[in-house]
Amino acid sequence: MPELPEVEMARKVLVEALDREIRAVDDNDHWVCRPHPPGEIAQALVGGKLTAAHRRGKTMWCETDTGHTLGVHLGMGGRVVVTNEEGERVGGGPERPDRQPRKPEWNRFTVVFADGGEFRLFDKRRLGRIRLDPSLDGLGPDAEHLSPADFRTRIARSRSAVKARLLDQSVLAGVGNLLADETLWRAKINPAAPADELERKDLDRLHRNLEKALKSAIAHGGMHTGEVIEHRHPDGHCPRCGAEMRHGTVGGRSTWWCSREQA
DNA sequence: ACTCGTGTTAGCTG
DNA sequence: TCAGCTAACACGAG
Numbered sequence: 001m002p003e004l005p006e007v008e009m010a011r012k013v014l015v016e017a018l019d020r021e022i023r024a025v026d027d028n029d030h031w032v033c034r035p036h037p038p039g040e041i042a043q044a045l046v047g048g049k050l051t052a053a054h055r056r057g058k059t060m061w062c063e064t065d066t067g068h069t070l071g072v073h074l075g076m077g078g079r080v081v082v083t084n085e086e087g088e089r090v091g092g093g094p095e096r097p098d099r100q101p102r103k104p105e106w107n108r109f110t111v112v113f114a115d116g117g118e119f120r121l122f123d124k125r126r127l128g129r130i131r132l133d134p135s136l137d138g139l140g141p142d143a144e145h146l147s148p149a150d151f152r153t154r155i156a157r158s159r160s161a162v163k164a165r166l167l168d169q170s171v172l173a174g175v176g177n178l179l180a181d182e183t184l185w186r187a188k189i190n191p192a193a194p195a196d197e198l199e200r201k202d203l204d205r206l207h208r209n210l211e212k213a214l215k216s217a218i219a220h221g222g223m224h225t226g227e228v229i230e231h232r233h234p235d236g237h238c239p240r241c242g243a244e245m246r247h248g249t250v251g252g253r254s255t256w257w258c259s260r261e262q263a
Numbered sequence: 264a265c266t267c268g269t270g271t272t273a274g275c276t277g
Numbered sequence: 278t279c280a281g282c283t284a285a286c287a288c289g290a291g
Contacts, residue, residue, distance in 0.1 A: 076270045125287050178269055
């Protein structure tokens with residue numbers, strides 16, 4: 001689920017976990033908490049507090065008053081859950097009903113506060129990740145705050161497909177598969193076009209449409225609200241011109257584009 | 264029954 | 278050095 005817009009919503013939930021004394025931590029999921037052995041994250045956090053919640057791209061991290069930072073990544077389908085002393089969810093919108101019964105083992109990481117509330121990483125697929133003192137080296141600047149000039153030089157620095165450049169988190173942080181397709185569709189650029197062959201006007205148009213797509217997704221509650229997203233399927237048609245949508249693999253990911261406008 | 268997928272990363276290959 | 282592929286994670290959807 002999560003791309004930059006969804007992760008920003010998760011960060012706001014995480015704010016509800018700040019300034020509460022940490023009584024216990026369950027860090028026993030060795031995959032989600034790798035490379036930390038069980039107990040290592042707990043030892044670093046218990047007795048302290050989370051003091052700030054940050055985000056760059058899809059990566060979140062909390063400052064603490066114990067000298068550590070706590071990295072939180074949602075992977076493909078992770079969710080941040082924060083509860084109050086009554087065990088009620090806080091910080092999110094209206095709680096959407098779960099289709100399937102929620103299995104306790106899908107809580108991959110838990111921080112228990114002295115007030116009885118909790119912060120949990122809920123993640124069925126186990127693709128999320130919790131790390132102590134994560135390095136942000138190698139993570140590009142946030143996709144939301146990038147100058148046109150910086151965007152142009154970063155994207156066009158390689159001959160890879162332009163979609164692969166958008167997805168590369170070291171180039172810019174926050175663009176996932178759906179946002180990449182939405183942005184390229186809005187800009188009418190073929191996803192497989194070599195990035196270093198794009199003209200300046202194409203790169204600037206791509207940047208403007210990335211900002212528009214991001215702004216729209218954040219305002220409407222996530223990438224699923226993108227204009228072309230619902231047309232990414234066989235028999236789908238371009239919502240602008242009506243031409244057939246094409247499908248293929250670009251940058252190693254499933255990709256849909258308009259056969260006429262993004263030829 | 265079987266394939267695909269909103270993400271990341273280490274390891275391998277040409 | 279760069280670019281592309283694969284496996285691993287584990288579940289839901291079609």
